[in-house]
Amino acid sequence: MSVLKLCHVDKVYGERENQVKALRDINIQVKEGEFIAIVGTSGSGKSTLLNLVGGLDTPTNGKILVKGREIGSLTRKELTIFRRRNIGFVFQNYSLMPVLNVYDNVALPVTFDKGKHVNHGYIEELLKELGLFEQRFRYPTELSGGQQQRVAIARALVNKPAIILADEPTGNLDSVTTVEVIGLLKSSSRRYNQTILMVTHNEGIAQICDRMIHIEDGRVCTDRCQFLQKGGDVLC
Numbered sequence: 001m002s003v004l005k006l007c008h009v010d011k012v013y014g015e016r017e018n019q020v021k022a023l024r025d026i027n028i029q030v031k032e033g034e035f036i037a038i039v040g041t042s043g044s045g046k047s048t049l050l051n052l053v054g055g056l057d058t059p060t061n062g063k064i065l066v067k068g069r070e071i072g073s074l075t076r077k078e079l080t081i082f083r084r085r086n087i088g089f090v091f092q093n094y095s096l097m098p099v100l101n102v103y104d105n106v107a108l109p110v111t112f113d114k115g116k117h118v119n120h121g122y123i124e125e126l127l128k129e130l131g132l133f134e135q136r137f138r139y140p141t142e143l144s145g146g147q148q149q150r151v152a153i154a155r156a157l158v159n160k161p162a163i164i165l166a167d168e169p170t171g172n173l174d175s176v177t178t179v180e181v182i183g184l185l186k187s188s189s190r191r192y193n194q195t196i197l198m199v200t201h202n203e204g205i206a207q208i209c210d211r212m213i214h215i216e217d218g219r220v221c222t223d224r225c226q227f228l229q230k231g232g233d234v235l236c
């Protein structure tokens with residue numbers, strides 16, 4: 001079953017002469033567990049796509065279904081809860097809370113969710129797996145870029161979300177740390193059957209994903225499955 005479906009999605013920013021058509025008639029279906037690279041030149045609409053899928057912004061036209069629910073039909077409150085439980089975000093600038101230590105940054109999405117029990121055992125397991133356990137009482141400013149990004153990944157994984165949205169998660173990292181971070185995302189997606197949509201400018205990284213969606217000028221120009229049918233186009 002598809003965990004994510006975009007049907008005829010358009011996104012227009014601004015009014016009249018200032019209008020920017022950031023996305024035009026986007027149709028994408030994503031299966032559970034797919035690891036997808038989103039590629040395209042600067043300004044082609046990649047971040048806009050991720051923001052719409054994550055419910056951080058709304059499409060001008062069209063529908064987005066996450067796990068069968070149309071996110072545009074949810075109230076603000078429902079959307080906040082739905083997002084927290086189903087979607088994990090990883091951004092290029094890590095976006096950690098500077099006043100919280102590593103442990104509390106990772107636990108944040110769970111502590112926000114009042115209806116949810118905080119599973120300290122799982123948080124510790126994640127920290128160990130990501131090589132952050134020793135650093136759990138440190139603050140973000142006391143960590144390297146790679147360590148900060150690993151904290152951001154742990155935070156995105158803590159609710160075991162169905163979908164992880166990563167906008168150039170390795171954009172600020174050196175090549176060794178990049179390989180490490182991608183490996184972590186990949187192993188988590190395999191383990192929990194999580195779907196990952198990752199924007200990247202790195203051709204090498206895009207090649208190792210299951211599928212590559214190339215966006216230019218707000219449109220999908222190629223959508224290729226790289227694993228199952230090497231070289232074959234995906235029919236959406």
Ligand SMILES: Nc1ncnc2c1ncn2[C@@H]1O[C@H](COP(=O)(O)OP(=O)(O)OP(=O)(O)O)[C@@H](O)[C@H]1O
Nearest residue numbers: 013014020022040041042043044045046047048049
């Ligand atoms: N909030 C906004 N208001 C107006 N225009 C916007 C806004 N956000 C993005 N745009 C425009 O929409 C288009 C797509 O932007 P988007 O940020 O999605 O591109 P991108 O593919 O992520 O680029 P990059 O690789 O540089 O991050 C661009 O022309 C951009 O200027």
Ligand SMILES: [Mg+2]
Nearest residue numbers: 046047048167
């Ligand atoms: Mg962007």
